[in-house]
Amino acid sequence: NFIKNGDAESVTPIVTYADAAATRPVDGTGGSPNVTTSISSSSPMFDSNSFTLVKDAANRQGQGWSIPFTIPAGQQAKVLQIEVPYIVSSGTFVAGTSSADSDVIWYIYDVTNSALIEPSSIKMLSNGTTISDRFIANFQTSATGTSYRLIAHVATTSASAYTLKIDDIQVKPSQYVYGTPITDWVAY
Numbered sequence: 001n002f003i004k005n006g007d008a009e010s011v012t013p014i015v016t017y018a019d020a021a022a023t024r025p026v027d028g029t030g031g032s033p034n035v036t037t038s039i040s041s042s043s044p045m046f047d048s049n050s051f052t053l054v055k056d057a058a059n060r061q062g063q064g065w066s067i068p069f070t071i072p073a074g075q076q077a078k079v080l081q082i083e084v085p086y087i088v089s090s091g092t093f094v095a096g097t098s099s100a101d102s103d104v105i106w107y108i109y110d111v112t113n114s115a116l117i118e119p120s121s122i123k124m125l126s127n128g129t130t131i132s133d134r135f136i137a138n139f140q141t142s143a144t145g146t147s148y149r150l151i152a153h154v155a156t157t158s159a160s161a162y163t164l165k166i167d168d169i170q171v172k173p174s175q176y177v178y179g180t181p182i183t184d185w186v187a188y
Contacts, residue, residue, distance in 0.1 A: 002071050
């Protein structure tokens with residue numbers, strides 16, 4: 001796992017940010033954000049603590065979290081997997097659909113090359129409050145970059161308040177499962 005302390009058990013690697021109000025992040029850093037983050041020991045998802053992403057009852061489009069991480073040179077130009085277990089702790093969170101973004105979407109920012117990378121999936125597809133879900137997506141690293149940010153971006157203009165509980169954040173090499181190649185019968 002390239003995310004250090006992604007399990008919320010020690011120092012938080014998360015930085016809140018306020019980019020321009022838009023459906024997609026700019027770079028996931030800077031500004032004066034109103035969304036907050038903390039480490040909570042109240043009903044953690046795993047072990048002793050979980051992270052919280054808290055949005056108040058106002059339009060906070062363009063704000064969110066970013067988590068810096070570094071990959072080794074051997075992972076350049078490779079496919080990596082993002083895995084983020086989450087649950088809606090409180091409030092009204094709108095999950096994504098085939099035609100609409102979720103209130104929070106996920107992106108990668110390549111710090112080395114100043115480039116935004118859209119993963120294979122960006123939407124959180126559950127708004128469950130009793131059973132957790134996992135956001136899972138893949139992305140391609142650049143051939144030259146080693147410094148990145150994982151971004152949780154408030155994409156909608158919703159004025160509803162919500163708290164997301166997030167734990168065990170991972171960015172890791174993608175696992176491929178190969179099956180047996182099977183073709184039609186051939187007469188000899």
